Amino acid sequence: QVQLVESGGGLVRAGGSLRLSCAASGLTISYYAMGWFRQAPGKEREFVAVISWNGGTTYYPDSVEGRITISRDNAKNTVYLQMNSLKPEDTAIYYCAAANSVPAMRERGGSYWGQGTQVTVSS
Secondary structure, eight states: OOEEEEEOOEEEETTOOEEEEEEEESSOGGGSEEEEEEEOTTSOOEEEEEEOTTSOOEEOOTTTTTTEEEEEEGGGTEEEEEEOSOOGGGOEEEEEEEESSHHHHHHHOOSEEOOOEEEEEEO
C-alpha cells in the first residue's frame, strides 16, 4: 500500500520559514517525479513545485519562485519543501504527490497523493 505522509506544517508569522517533509512507503520515489501542491479554502488546488527523479530538474510557478525550494533524498525515500519569506497568501493545505514524470505532474497532477499538512501564515 502506497503512503505519502506529509509533516512539518504549522503556524508561522509572515516572513518566517517552514520545511515540509514527505515520507513515502510502499513506493520507491527514485522511480518517480515528486511534487507539492496546495489548496486554500475556497480555492482550487495549485501546483507549487516538482522535482525530477534524480533532482536534476525542478519547476515552480511564479507565485513561489525564489521563495520555495523542493529537494529530495532518494536514500531516505523522502521529499522536502523549504519555504522562506512566507506570506499570508501561502496559507493552505500542502499536499505531496508522486507522478511518472515531470510533465505528467505538471499537466495532470500526481498518481499518488498524501493527506496533506496545514500551513498557516499570520500577518
